[in-house]
Amino acid sequence: MKLHVTFDKVPITRMIVIRFIMVKLQSSYNVKLGIPTLNTLGEVVSTIYLAMKFLCDEMQVIALKEDQKKTCKCYKESLK
Numbered sequence: 001m002k003l004h005v006t007f008d009k010v011p012i013t014r015m016i017v018i019r020f021i022m023v024k025l026q027s028s029y030n031v032k033l034g035i036p037t038l039n040t041l042g043e044v045v046s047t048i049y050l051a052m053k054f055l056c057d058e059m060q061v062i063a064l065k066e067d068q069k070k071t072c073k074c075y076k077e078s079l080k
Contacts, residue, residue: 007041007054007062014056016040027078 001022006015018037038045043054050066 007064009062009064012056012058012060012062014041014054014062 002017002019004015005018006013008014016037018033018040020031041054043052045052050068050071051063053061053063056062
């Protein structure tokens, strides 16, 4: 299934088409972005800082970050 996905840090956005494969399994993740998506975005990922950066269409940097404490709590909840 292909869907238009918008990545944003308002007011800067970038929309790309991503091909999704749906599977039914227990996971702490909602979505896993594959190498083709990462390459399309041209993003830089830091797993240590739970962040990713990429350029929008206007050549500005979009930086998406997640709270490490919230992520840890969510992961522990998913293991129960």
